[in-house]
Structures are given as structure tokens and as C-alpha cells.
Amino acid sequence: MVNSIRTTCAYCGVGCGIAATPTGGRAVTIRGDEAHPANSGRLCSKGTHLGETMGLEGRLLHPMIGDKRASWDKALDLVAKRFRETIARHGPDSVAFYVSGQLLTEDYYVANKLMKGFIGSANIDTNSRLCMSSAVAGHTRAFGEDIVPASYEDLDEADLIVLVGSNTAWCHPVVYQRIQAARAARGTKLVVIDPRRTETCEGADLHLAVRPGSDVALMNGLLAWMDQAGLLDTDFLRDRVNAPDGFWDAIRTGHDLWSTAKACDVPPAALQQFYELFAATSRTVTLFSQGVNQSIRGTDQVNAIINVHLATNRIGKPGAAPFSITGQPNAMGGREVGGLASTLAAHMDFAPEHVARVGRFWSAPNMATKPGLKAVDLFRAIGEGRIKALWVMATNPAVSLPDGNRVREALAACPFVVVSDVMATTDTTVHAHVRLPAAAWGEKDGTVTNSDRTVSRQRALLPLPGDAKPDWWIVTQVARRMGWQDTFAYDRPADIWREHARLTAYRNDGARLLNLQAQAAISNEAYDAMTPFRWGGTPFADGRFSTPDRKARLVPVKQMDLQAPLREWPMTLNTGRYRDQWHTMTRTGLSPKLARHREEPLVEVHPHDAAALGIADGDLARLSTPQGESLFRARISDGQRLGEVFTPIHWTDQQSSGGRTGLLPRPLVDPHSGQPGFKSTPVRVEKVVTEWKGFLILRGDEPARVPCLWMTRITVPGGALYEVAGNGDPARLDTCLPKGDRIEAVDATRGTRRVAMIRDGRLAGVLIVTRTGLLPSREWLIGQLAVESVGASVLAARGPGDQPDKGAVVCVCFDIGLNQIVAAIRDQGLVDVPAIGQAIGAGTNCGSCRPALANLIMQSSQETLRAAQ
Numbered sequence: 001m002v003n004s005i006r007t008t009c010a011y012c013g014v015g016c017g018i019a020a021t022p023t024g025g026r027a028v029t030i031r032g033d034e035a036h037p038a039n040s041g042r043l044c045s046k047g048t049h050l051g052e053t054m055g056l057e058g059r060l061l062h063p064m065i066g067d068k069r070a071s072w073d074k075a076l077d078l079v080a081k082r083f084r085e086t087i088a089r090h091g092p093d094s095v096a097f098y099v100s101g102q103l104l105t106e107d108y109y110v111a112n113k114l115m116k117g118f119i120g121s122a123n124i125d126t127n128s129r130l131c132m133s134s135a136v137a138g139h140t141r142a143f144g145e146d147i148v149p150a151s152y153e154d155l156d157e158a159d160l161i162v163l164v165g166s167n168t169a170w171c172h173p174v175v176y177q178r179i180q181a182a183r184a185a186r187g188t189k190l191v192v193i194d195p196r197r198t199e200t201c202e203g204a205d206l207h208l209a210v211r212p213g214s215d216v217a218l219m220n221g222l223l224a225w226m227d228q229a230g231l232l233d234t235d236f237l238r239d240r241v242n243a244p245d246g247f248w249d250a251i252r253t254g255h256d257l258w259s260t261a262k263a264c265d266v267p268p269a270a271l272q273q274f275y276e277l278f279a280a281t282s283r284t285v286t287l288f289s290q291g292v293n294q295s296i297r298g299t300d301q302v303n304a305i306i307n308v309h310l311a312t313n314r315i316g317k318p319g320a321a322p323f324s325i326t327g328q329p330n331a332m333g334g335r336e337v338g339g340l341a342s343t344l345a346a347h348m349d350f351a352p353e354h355v356a357r358v359g360r361f362w363s364a365p366n367m368a369t370k371p372g373l374k375a376v377d378l379f380r381a382i383g384e385g386r387i388k389a390l391w392v393m394a395t396n397p398a399v400s401l402p403d404g405n406r407v408r409e410a411l412a413a414c415p416f417v418v419v420s421d422v423m424a425t426t427d428t429t430v431h432a433h434v435r436l437p438a439a440a441w442g443e444k445d446g447t448v449t450n451s452d453r454t455v456s457r458q459r460a461l462l463p464l465p466g467d468a469k470p471d472w473w474i475v476t477q478v479a480r481r482m483g484w485q486d487t488f489a490y491d492r493p494a495d496i497w498r499e500h501a502r503l504t505a506y507r508n509d510g511a512r513l514l515n516l517q518a519q520a521a522i523s524n525e526a527y528d529a530m531t532p533f534r535w536g537g538t539p540f541a542d543g544r545f546s547t548p549d550r551k552a553r554l555v556p557v558k559q560m561d562l563q564a565p566l567r568e569w570p571m572t573l574n575t576g577r578y579r580d581q582w583h584t585m586t587r588t589g590l591s592p593k594l595a596r597h598r599e600e601p602l603v604e605v606h607p608h609d610a611a612a613l614g615i616a617d618g619d620l621a622r623l624s625t626p627q628g629e630s631l632f633r634a635r636i637s638d639g640q641r642l643g644e645v646f647t648p649i650h651w652t653d654q655q656s657s658g659g660r661t662g663l664l665p666r667p668l669v670d671p672h673s674g675q676p677g678f679k680s681t682p683v684r685v686e687k688v689v690t691e692w693k694g695f696l697i698l699r700g701d702e703p704a705r706v707p708c709l710w711m712t713r714i715t716v717p718g719g720a721l722y723e724v725a726g727n728g729d730p731a732r733l734d735t736c737l738p739k740g741d742r743i744e745a746v747d748a749t750r751g752t753r754r755v756a757m758i759r760d761g762r763l764a765g766v767l768i769v770t771r772t773g774l775l776p777s778r779e780w781l782i783g784q785l786a787v788e789s790v791g792a793s794v795l796a797a798r799g800p801g802d803q804p805d806k807g808a809v810v811c812v813c814f815d816i817g818l819n820q821i822v823a824a825i826r827d828q829g830l831v832d833v834p835a836i837g838q839a840i841g842a843g844t845n846c847g848s849c850r851p852a853l854a855n856l857i858m859q860s861s862q863e864t865l866r867a868a869q
Ligand SMILES: Nc1nc2c(c(=O)[nH]1)N[C@H]1C(S)=C(S)[C@@H](COP(=O)(O)OP(=O)(O)OC[C@H]3O[C@@H](n4cnc5c(=O)[nH]c(N)nc54)[C@H](O)[C@@H]3O)O[C@H]1N2
Pocket: 012, 013, 131, 164, 165, 166, 167, 168, 170, 171, 172, 193, 194, 195, 196, 198, 210, 211, 212, 213, 214, 215, 289, 290, 291, 292, 326, 327, 328, 574, 575, 576, 577, 578, 579, 580, 581, 582, 583, 679
């Protein structure tokens, strides 16, 4: 590829390779890197549309002290001084860093070194605490080290893939495509275990819609089944695995098929089908993510899965592994450098010999000797005034931590808050005393490690804008100003990489599988030219684990009693992700295309619950928990279990007046890992009545404050679209309209008002609200933003129904909406996904929408069947 630069995707832990070509200005062409082992050229919808997010809208381009622009010198001096003073007065544990799996390994390494070796506290935790800390704890309990004993090739070679608590089709789409390819190539069976029927279930051989939080029962039942069928590997268990006393007695009691089916609330016949499939298939990969980890029993759930793999010896061989898939692009790299408050660098922990070893290696004056506060406790300590200076890097805790309103109160009360971010205004940066402009994806250089331990380079494609600097530079500058000039005197990421590699090998007598000795002396040129490589080989292939006696451990885990519904909060809230948005939307929110898949934050409700609550599709609904309340747009979905609702995690104050999921969950955590139980919160759902609804389209990217009950904003080509709803006189929304020549049309019988503002012949803004009428096509009006000269007819030309809306965009690559696909299936008699592709193109580029297309085909054939009956 001429002039293309090989790098790694900004988003998920699949870690797809990208071949990017800068084409002038901030423009970059994005293609999948065929040579990258994680994706062989494939990219999902988010990766494909990275080029749309490279602009400088909303970027933080200069250090800011309060609202004033400052020089780097001034800002860095202030940060160093305030941290030094706070430590001098209140001790090292009065300060904290809260960092992220979106930092590069080199950034992460220096932040961790500064806090744990030099400041002398382990109060550095990361958003990975919210993400896979239960997997870390589970691995460590079972294997003696945090090792993910799987690779993507295992998916190619498996005969059965079990997805537990993972919406792979949306969250790890390229892995999902790989699974589909294995199904096509070797008939691999697919089982999905998830309370919701997600698009991941499309085409699965079996979906078990389990009761939330019942995964231990499910896995213990499976272990009991395998035991009873005589299918355990007794030699392996005898030679390579330790089971504590009473382990097997506990498994052999109360885990029969019927009790298990009852505990999991699934039909016994379906459960039996799963168990039989598992029994018959030794090449099994059990891939799991947040449905397992994000629970107050997450670590036990992880070990329940690993127990089954150990007892059946489905580990350390091709196509057989428990596979905890990581979420963020460098979640795994963070684990390698010990970014969690409970770990030390290079897969070591706070055992005295580890502390001494790392201390010697770093020549550290103030080694932390005990674990620091984990994320939820850390923010509680901030709220209680025990932590007085906080530095947040590459994460948005005001949105992503549980009990978000308390988190905001804590941030507001903290005497000194520093935030390094790429965006000027986020729900977290609004609380910062100092904001530091970080280099963004496409500007920074370093390494990341993906879900299967493959290390890849991220490379700069564009020059640094404004005063932005890479995170490693910012951290080391502060460290130097705190008095540690020599130990933080790195000139480039490669210097840090070599030191990290040396530490992984330092006095590593084979006790730790993580050993990057071969990287310890690479040249700067070799670092620049680095091609992806996986460390650790096939872990545990020799049956030797990282425990002192080299044996793995079965961990006794018991299904906890599940809470009965509470009178005041009778339903259960499950939370998670949308296909085309990433976390708090600071990057994906910039892309007009990605915005169209789900334009608003929805609460998905089972039809029977909706009927009982008097909620119709499209109504507004209020969700309340003891922690707070927020509004969502209701979507009736029979993919939900009765009594359970689902909301997305993405929306923030920057995009909407409601839709804030993070303030709802309880700050309850798993006792081993400290990971919050995001997936299961008692909640009350109520219908909210509004007198009018409508939308507003504004040219430009300056966000407007819209004074009404419900407002959500998405980026569209040339401007923004706001969906609005509320009560009282909607005329107050006129304040949001820009200046210009005003045209207005009123239909008093339906209570419809249309106002357009025209400036220099171009549409500057349009507001349409109605009490009882229909709303015209947003699509057509958005298109008018691009028209050179619009006339007064802009309001009159298109009435309701003139232009059938294409519906929510399913295929973002070709901008094809739900209604268009349904029409094509119906009118052209399309029977499968390739036929849709041939007819209208949908699904033929990135492939992220193929599960949705399959679902539409299925629905249409069911309707045809019903019609024929
Ligand atoms: N599009 C997109 N992709 C992403 C991200 C993103 O923001 N957007 N974020 C990335 C990150 S950081 C992460 S961590 C991953 C997360 O990836 P996933 O874990 O796949 O995503 P989630 O939607 O959080 O949750 C997965 C599923 O767990 C199910 N679940 C809930 N409770 C239970 C339970 O008790 N048992 C079982 N078995 N299942 C349950 C939910 O219904 C949900 O469908 O995605 C990564 N990829």
C-alpha cells in the first residue's frame, strides 16, 4: 500500500490492524490491514468510519487552568506543586490517579511507576476496574497469574463456541465475523447465554435467556453433568489441578438439570441441549465479557467457567479455552504494566518479594507496599475528603462509574482535579481545575495489546494539533517537576517500552509467563518497524501453571441467592452498548454516519411490561433507582425478559437532557475484584407524558442549550439534529434559533409550528414542533443544509408523508435504513443476507449489519408464514 501507515484501531480490544493514508489536512483514508493477524483486513462499522472522527471539533488544544489558557510550563508546574504540597501535608495516600485502558502501554507504565514507586501510594486505579477486573481476579485465583489462555486462532479451530454475557456482534464485531466464518468452514456450533436476545443470537444454534446473575448455577450444573457422564479428565485433574476439600461434594449436590434449569429460569430441555452439545464437543471456547464480569459475583462467575474448562482439560490446546475478551484497545497492556490499584508492574503484586524486586529495578525511593483504593472506593474517598488531589487520564468517570450523581458531587468537592483528555468539554472535564490537552488516536505513538495478547503499534498519522502532547510526555514532565528528573528522563516511547520489557524479564525465573526479554534491547528503528506479535505462546500447553506448585486450582463457587423484586423498584435494569457508539461518545459522536443506527437513548421493555405500564413504543419513560433518575425513549422489544429493561451507557450531558444510565446503578462491587455490578439494578419505570414533540436542525457544530424536558443531539452533515419533546409553550425553543430571515408556518388545529431561519440564502436553522400532527422527514431537511439557496418553500415543500423516512440506519456504510430494507425484502422477495446485498448493497462492506439483516429476513418469513395461515 503506497504511503499508508500501519496502525491499530482506536476502539475495541479486538485490536484490528488499520492501513491509514493521510490525504491532506486532517483527512485520512482508513482500510483494514490485511497483514494484521487480528482482522486480516476486516473492519467493523466503527473502525471503517474512523476517518470521520479526525476533525478538531470540540478538541482541547491548550492547557487550561480554570477557564484560562495557560502555557505548558505553567500548567505542569501547578500540577506538580499541588501534588507535592498535598503529599507533604496529608501523605501519599491523599492523592490519586484514575487512568484508562485507552492509554498506550508506555503512558500507562510511567503513570503507574510515578504513583507506585515514587509518590509511594498505590492509589492509581483504572476504568478497567469496571471492565475486566473480575477476569483478572478469576485468572489469578485459577492459574496463579492473570493469563488469558486463548487466541483468535482458537476460534477458527473450535467446534463449539459458547458466548456468555457477550454481545459479540455489536461489541467485538470482527471476532463475531470470525466466529461466523468458522461456522461456515467447519460447522462450529454457537451457543449464546444472555438474558437478552441480542443480534449476537442471530443464527446461533441455541440461545439461553438466563435469569441475570445465574451463570454460576449454569456452569456448576454443567460441571455436575460432565462429572455424572464420566467426561471429566481424571488424569489431568490428578496431575495438574488442585481441588480443595469438599469441592466435588458441593458440585454433586443440588446441581441436577431440573434445579439448575429452575435457578437459571430456562427450559430444562434447552439446558440439556446445551449440556449435551458441550459433552459431545471437546474443542470448546467459552468466550465471555461484561455479562459475566460486571456483577457483584463476577469473580465467582469467571471461576465457574474456568472450573469447567480445567476439569475437562479444555485448555492449552487448539480450539479449547476459556476466553475473557477485553473491551478497550489497551485493556490488556494495562494489565501487563500493573495499572490496577491491586497489581504491580509486569504481572507482579504486593507480595513483599515483588515489592522489593520492582523497587530495586526502578531504584524507587517510596515503593507502595499495599494495594491502593479500587475505583468505586477511590471515588468514595474523594467524596469523603480523604483524597484531595486527583488526576484523571483518558476516561470519563462522571459518566461511566456507578452512582454517577455521587461521583459528580465528589469531583465537585475535590480540592484539586486535573483531567488529561482530548476533548475540551466532557461531563468530567467540567469539574477540572486544570485540563491538559492529550494527543488523540492518530497523533500518538506507542503500543497496545489486544484480547489475545497480540502487541501492535499505534502510529501517528497526523501532526499534533495546537499544544496537544502525548500522555507519556505529560506524566513524565510532572514527575520531573516533582523532583525525579533522572528516573523519568525518557525521550521517546521506545525508551519506555524497553524499560517495561526489561522489567517483565527482570529476575523472572519462569514464574511469570509475561516475559518480553526479546524486546528489552530493540533499537528505535526496530520499535518503529515493529510488526504485531503475541507473547506467551499457547499458555499452559505443557500443563504447567503459574502457581507455586505449577498446578491450576479449582475454585469452589456457589450460586448466590438472587434478590426478589423490591416493591418500590420492581424491575431489573441491565445496561450495555450499542453497535455504532463507543462509551461516552467523545469520538463516535463526531460521526454523522454512526449516529444514525440508534439516534436516541432507548429503554427496551418487554411488550407485557410496557402494556402494564401504559407505555407505547416511542413514549418517554422515567427510570428511577435510589441513586437517581433519568429519562429514556421507550422501545418495545420482545428480546427482553419480562421484568427486565435495558439501557445504553453512551449518552451524557453533552448530547442529551436524559439518557444518563451511569447515575442509576448502585455502587456495589464484587468482593474479590471490586468490579461494580452494572448489569443488574432494581429500578422503577414510569411513563412520562409530554404535550408536544418535534425537532430542531442547526447549522454548524456549536452545541445549543435547548430548554425542554427531552433533548437529544446528533451530528449530521453540516450541523446537528436535536430531537425534542416537552410541556408548556414550545415557543421558548425559538431562543435556540440563529439570527436570519424568519419564515414561519402554523397549523393551529394540529398545534404544529414550523420556523426556518435563512441567512445568506442558506438554511441556518429549522424548528418544527407539533401537538398532535405528524413530523416531516428530517432527512430531507438535513439535506437542505447543503443547498446553496433555499427559498420560503423550505417549510412548505415537504409535508408529512411526502417522503417516507428510511428509518433507523441499519447499514451505515451505504446509509440504508430499516424501512428500505424491509421494503426490498418484501417487494423483491429476498430470502437471505447475500440477496439483500445483491439487491441494495446493504451488508456488503464492513459486515457489522449482517446479523440485523438476518433478523429482518427471519421476521419477514415469519410474517409471510403467519399471513399464509
Ligand atoms: N460498539 C461498541 N463496542 C464496544 C464498546 C462500546 O462502547 N461500543 N466498548 C468496548 C468495551 S470497553 C467493552 S468492556 C466491551 C463489552 O462488550 P460486551 O460485554 O459484549 O457488552 P455489553 O453490552 O456491556 O454486555 C454484554 C451482554 O451481557 C448481558 N448480560 C447482562 N447480565 C447478564 C447475566 O447475568 N448473565 C449473562 N450471561 N449475560 C448478561 C447483556 O444483556 C449484554 O447483552 O465492548 C467493547 N466494544
